Amino acid sequence: xxxxxxxxxxxxxxxxxxxxxxxxxxxxxxxxxxxxxxxxxxxxxxxxxxxxxxxxxxxxxxxxxxxxxxxxxxxxxxxxxxxxxxxxxxxxxxxxxxxxxxxxxxxxxxxxxxxxxxxxxxxxxxxxxxxxxxxxxxxxxxxxxxxxxxxxxxxxxxxxxxxxxxxxxxxxxxxxxxxxxxxxxxxxxxxxxxxxxxxxxxxxxxxxxxxxxxxxxxxxxxxxxxxxxxxxxxxxxxxxxxxxxxxxxxxxxxxxxxxxxxxxxxxxxxxxxxxxxxxxxxxxxxxxxxxxxxxxxxxxxxxxxxxxxxxxxxxxxxxxxxxxxxxxxxxxxxxxxxxxxxxxxxxxxxxxxxxxxxxxxxxxxxxxxxxxxxxxxxxxxxxxxxxxxxxxxxxxxxxxxxxxxxxx
Numbered sequence: 001x002x003x004x005x006x007x008x009x010x011x012x013x014x015x016x017x018x019x020x021x022x023x024x025x026x027x028x029x030x031x032x033x034x035x036x037x038x039x040x041x042x043x044x045x046x047x048x049x050x051x052x053x054x055x056x057x058x059x060x061x062x063x064x065x066x067x068x069x070x071x072x073x074x075x076x077x078x079x080x081x082x083x084x085x086x087x088x089x090x091x092x093x094x095x096x097x098x099x100x101x102x103x104x105x106x107x108x109x110x111x112x113x114x115x116x117x118x119x120x121x122x123x124x125x126x127x128x129x130x131x132x133x134x135x136x137x138x139x140x141x142x143x144x145x146x147x148x149x150x151x152x153x154x155x156x157x158x159x160x161x162x163x164x165x166x167x168x169x170x171x172x173x174x175x176x177x178x179x180x181x182x183x184x185x186x187x188x189x190x191x192x193x194x195x196x197x198x199x200x201x202x203x204x205x206x207x208x209x210x211x212x213x214x215x216x217x218x219x220x221x222x223x224x225x226x227x228x229x230x231x232x233x234x235x236x237x238x239x240x241x242x243x244x245x246x247x248x249x250x251x252x253x254x255x256x257x258x259x260x261x262x263x264x265x266x267x268x269x270x271x272x273x274x275x276x277x278x279x280x281x282x283x284x285x286x287x288x289x290x291x292x293x294x295x296x297x298x299x300x301x302x303x304x305x306x307x308x309x310x311x312x313x314x315x316x317x318x319x320x321x322x323x324x325x326x327x328x329x330x331x332x333x334x335x336x337x338x339x340x341x342x343x344x345x346x347x348x349x350x351x352x353x354x355x356x357x358x359x360x361x362x363x364x365x366x367x368x369x370x371x372x373x374x375x376x377x378x379x380x381x382x383x384x385x386x387x388x389x390x391x392x393x394x395x396x397x398x399x400x401x402x403x404x405x406x407x408x
């Protein structure tokens with residue numbers, strides 16, 4: 001006898017797919033599809049479909065838990081050998097979920113989703129549309145139905161990019177290998193002779209606000225860092241940054257941080273050092289190299305924590321990746337894999353807007369081993385240990401998440 005919870009889940013998935021018109025990926029007949037099932041423990045892939053009717057019919061007949069399509073286009077998507085498939089190009093995919101967002105682990109599901117969305121907005125606005133210059137019309141933003149989002153870039157210019165070129169895009173976003181000596185080049189400004197020794201003095205140059213790429217980001221980041229440092233105060237700055245190691249591996253001491261801070265925020269002459277950094281775009285405000293080095297190390301730390309973007313490198317660099325099919329249901333949540341515009345993203349709440357519309361408010365009896373609380377469709381749903389009655393739309397979520405079981 002089959003488990004009543006599994007029966008309920010599969011019945012609701014079946015009802016959804018019978019009533020929902022599946023959203024098709026572009027050039028459907030050139031895509032490979034993959035499936036995972038509730039009642040089978042393998043991944044089925046290397047399947048192609050000629051049209052909507054074939055795809056929808058397969059889904060309704062088999063009731064998959066998860067549905068994927070390839071980011072790539074193939075001459076023969078049904079072939080099992082990648083060589084025989086005949087790769088023709090691939091969309092550029094960015095994947096961002098809780099695994100890639102600092103401090104998201106350990107949060108509640110709603111908190112985690114909110115944190116991921118904040119980083120997604122940065123990824124799109126600052127990097128994908130901003131630095132990389134992709135038009136919003138070439139982007140498909142998709143809530144994954146689980147712990148994050150995908151961004152599909154369909155701009156024709158990306159289709160033939162290989163794995164290495166795509167990996168370089170990720171490296172740019174994540175600042176992997178960013179050379180701060182390139183960001184802050186040193187140039188000689190004075191030379192002379194002392195006794196029998198010749199010397200040359202160098203100064204570190206600030207990137208201008210009109211620069212591009214990471215130089216522009218660091219320039220803007222320094223201005224924000226100055227604001228943050230002043231708000232933080234000297235003592236808190238010492239607590240936060242003492243112990244950071246410089247490029248030689250030596251820890252920056254408290255005295256260096258205090259001296260750096262005072263030279264920035266105490267007035268020496270007409271302007272404070274911080275004002276000169278902002279207004280004159282200069283780093284020539286520190287009386288000793290050790291204070292400049294301390295500031296530069298703090299800038300690096302600020303860039304690492306506040307300026308870099310996040311995305312899953314293996315997904316973006318993979319030119320044969322399978323990615324979730326928009327409008328399908330996620331087998332571990334029952335939520336809809338939902339396509340969004342950039343404008344719609346701001347107000348999008350997955351736990352309100354990705355709950356399948358065909359699910360009703362009819363009561364369903366469920367049994368739980370412990371307590372759980374979740375807001376779905378704007379309603380607070382609470383279950384406690386023992387038997388509970390919840391709306392059908394909440395029952396599917398709780399069952400897929402294994403937070404409660406169906407009672408016959």
